[in-house]
Amino acid sequence: xxxxxxxxxxxIGGSLALDLKKRLNYTVFGLDAxxxxxxKALELGIIDKIAENKDIKEAEVVIxxxxxxxIASVLQNVLDNLxxxxxxxxxxxxxxxxxxxxxxxxxxxNYVAAxxxxxxxxxxxxxxxxxxxxxxxxIICETEKSDWRILDKAISIFKALNMRIKMMNxxxxxxxxxxxxxxxHVSSFMLGKTxxxxxxxxQHIFDMASTGFASTVRLAKSASSTWTPIFMxxxxxxxxxxxxxxxxxxxxxxxxxxxxxQLLNETMDNTNYIKTILNGIK
Numbered sequence: 001x002x003x004x005x006x007x008x009x010x011x012i013g014g015s016l017a018l019d020l021k022k023r024l025n026y027t028v029f030g031l032d033a034x035x036x037x038x039x040k041a042l043e044l045g046i047i048d049k050i051a052e053n054k055d056i057k058e059a060e061v062v063i064x065x066x067x068x069x070x071i072a073s074v075l076q077n078v079l080d081n082l083x084x085x086x087x088x089x090x091x092x093x094x095x096x097x098x099x100x101x102x103x104x105x106x107x108x109x110n111y112v113a114a115x116x117x118x119x120x121x122x123x124x125x126x127x128x129x130x131x132x133x134x135x136x137x138x139i140i141c142e143t144e145k146s147d148w149r150i151l152d153k154a155i156s157i158f159k160a161l162n163m164r165i166k167m168m169n170x171x172x173x174x175x176x177x178x179x180x181x182x183x184x185h186v187s188s189f190m191l192g193k194t195x196x197x198x199x200x201x202x203q204h205i206f207d208m209a210s211t212g213f214a215s216t217v218r219l220a221k222s223a224s225s226t227w228t229p230i231f232m233x234x235x236x237x238x239x240x241x242x243x244x245x246x247x248x249x250x251x252x253x254x255x256x257x258x259x260x261x262q263l264l265n266e267t268m269d270n271t272n273y274i275k276t277i278l279n280g281i282k
Contacts, residue, residue, distance in 0.1 A: 092115060
């Protein structure tokens with residue numbers, strides 16, 4: 001029996017469990033701080049059994065998919081109990097603080113710092129789906145600190161998930177992810193907040209919400225229990241990205257106030273270049 005332990009059975013952990021059961025024939029043991037999540041994951045067939053701590057000592061692979069502020073402490077416990085040849089990787093979207101926390105652990109070589117860039121706005125075991133990771137990027141940090149056999153095992157798993165693999169320094173990862181991902185979530189939450197505060201008629205919001213509004217605030221449906229720890233753990237980079245974003249919003253407002261139609265048009269024309277980047281980079 002190939003034993004996989006998944007700690008944290010939400011969207012990412014649950015989806016990994018589903019795919020790795022199907023693609024690599026793992027028997028999946030699950031752990032979650034919420035009893036309801038465990039029962040639902042078992043009911044939905046996401047996991048085969050509810051894990052006990054002893055199962056970590058027998059696992060081939062352990063995945064840590066808990067909220068980002070608890071990953072470091074969970075990893076410490078896993079690394080304390082992991083078999084010599086076993087792999088543990090996390091899926092946290094902030095990497096530097098986690099990497100620093102376990103840097104001196106005697107079993108650091110068994111750990112691979114990963115961040116699969118995949119997800120939806122939904123959460124919990126019910127949100128888990130097959131093929132969530134197909135054609136998505138997976139960033140791996142500090143590969144030089146992982147045993148090459150452990151790293152090879154991790155990469156073979158990511159390839160089985162049809163993921164594209166990128167290597168990155170954890171400090172650089174946290175900075176770039178704040179600009180491209182974390183800022184998007186802040187923007188979505190604050191756009192939703194603004195509309196709720198200005199437009200008190202909920203029927204008007206429903207009737208007038210075009211596909212553009214719906215897609216822009218989609219991320220505002222995300223769980224605060226997931227995103228508050230992310231924002232806090234990466235707050236220096238998030239604040240820096242917010243400062244630039246607020247500056248651009250203020251400039252846009254000034255262009256409108258001053259009837260600068262030509263500059264407004266140029267600003268949006270120049271920003272259209274983003275579609276070239278998004279359509280052209282693989």
